[in-house]
Amino acid sequence: EAQVTQNPRYLITVTGKKLTVTCSQNMNHEYMSWYRQDPGLGLRQIYYSMNVEVTDKGDVPEGYKVSRKEKRNFPLILESPSPNQTSLYFCASSYSGSPYNEQFFGPGTRLTVL
Amino acid sequence: GENVEQHPSTLSVQEGDSAVIKCTYSDSASNYFPWYKQELGKRPQLIIDIRSNVGEKKDQRIAVTLNKTAKHFSLHITETQPEDSAVYFCAANAGGTSYGKLTFGQGTILTVHP
Numbered sequence: 507e508a509q510v511t512q513n514p515r516y517l518i519t520v521t522g523k524k525l526t527v528t529c530s531q532n533m534n535h536e537y538m539s540w541y542r543q544d545p546g547l548g549l550r551q552i553y554y555s556m557n558v559e560v561t562d563k564g565d566v567p568e569g570y571k572v573s574r575k576e577k578r579n580f581p582l583i584l585e586s587p588s589p590n591q592t593s594l595y596f597c598a599s600s601y602s603g604s605p606y607n608e609q610f611f612g613p614g615t616r617l618t619v620l
Numbered sequence: 621g622e623n624v625e626q627h628p629s630t631l632s633v634q635e636g637d638s639a640v641i642k643c644t645y646s647d648s649a650s651n652y653f654p655w656y657k658q659e660l661g662k663r664p665q666l667i668i669d670i671r672s673n674v675g676e677k678k679d680q681r682i683a684v685t686l687n688k689t690a691k692h693f694s695l696h697i698t699e700t701q702p703e704d705s706a707v708y709f710c711a712a713n714a715g716g717t718s719y720g721k722l723t724f725g726q727g728t729i730l731t732v733h734p
Contacts, residue, residue, distance in 0.1 A: 537720065548626070548709055549656075549664065549724040556720050564721055565621065596663060606652050606671070606713075611663035 508533045510612035512597050518618045519587060527582045527615050529597030537600045538580040539564070539609065540572065542593040549596070555580055587619040622647040622714050626725025634733050639700050641708055641728045644692040649715020653686060653693045654722075656709045664709060668695070700732045 510531045519525055531538065539554040541564075551564030555574040569591055571583040580599075584591060594616050598609040623646040633639050645653075654669035670677045670684045670693065677684050681700075686693040693712075697704055707727045714721040 539722070541724075546726060548726040549711075551722050551724070554720050554722075562718065562720065565723055608666040608669075609654075609664075611665070613663055 508610075510597055510599055510610050512595075512612040512615050514615060515613060516616050518620065520620050521588055522586050525584050525587060525617075527584075527595060527597075527617070529580045529582065529612060530578050531580075531599040531610070532578065533599065533601070533610070534577065535599035535601055535610075536577070537602060537607075537609075538574065539598045540570070540580070540582050541596045541598065542566065542591075543596060543614075544593050552582070552595075587617075589619050591617065592619045593617060622650060622712055622721070622723040624710060624712050624723045624725045626710050626728060628728060629726065630729045630731070632731045632733065633700050635700060635702060637700055639695075639697045639704070639730055639732075641695045641710070641730070642692060643694070643710035643712075643725050644690075645712040645723075646691065647712065647715050648688075648691065650712040651715070651719070652713040653684070654711050655684060655695050656711070656724075658707045658709065658727075660706070667708075697730075700730075702732050702734050705730055705732045 540552040541549045550566045553572040555561045597612040600607040600609045626643045651672035656664040657667045658664040683696040710725040
């Protein structure tokens with residue numbers, strides 16, 4: 507089944523404890539992206555990747571890191587999480603090395619930072 | 621950077637009526653404008669998109685119009701049904717070499733009353 511998976515789906519952590527949210531797609535997609543969703547603010551792009559080893563900042567990259575060592579994986583790293591990073595996070599992928607095609611979203615990861 | 625404003629934030633209609641959601645963008649070099657629908661507790665899904673070389677696009681009950689001069693685009697849903705109830709997001713990509721960057725509007729909560 508073609509899909510985007512994220513793990514974990516739910517996470518409660520404390521300020522300053524490094525964490526990684528994994529994202530994997532099995533569709534051989536070139537483009538991958540991370541978003542956070544907050545009430546009243548909609549979806550905001552954190553980082554995106556046009557292909558392996560190519561990453562770039564979205565609108566809200568501060569406090570996050572990403573890497574794209576393999577085509578299928580695009581992990582999101584929070585080196586020192588803070589309460590303002592409490593949010594619902596979505597990973598997405600699309601076929602080409604651009605967003606000009608449908609983005610397929612993962613199921614979301616709900617993160618709470620205490 | 622790109623700024624996308626979406627209105628209204630909430631929209632309530634009777635079944636069978638039409639619904640219109642409007643978005644404005646700031647980057648004149650933007651050339652891709654997707655619309656996503658997110659049902660309660662679900663992930664966003666693309667419903668329609670338009671590129672800057674097209675003024676209007678239709679898909680059954682859904683249409684999108686683009687006015688590049690005024691830098692605004694709109695989603696039109698005709699003959700609304702209760703299953704159209706969801707949050708709708710517009711988005712625009714950045715121009716130039718950052719064309720992979722997507723900025724979303726704040727979202728519109730559409731409620732269709734039977």
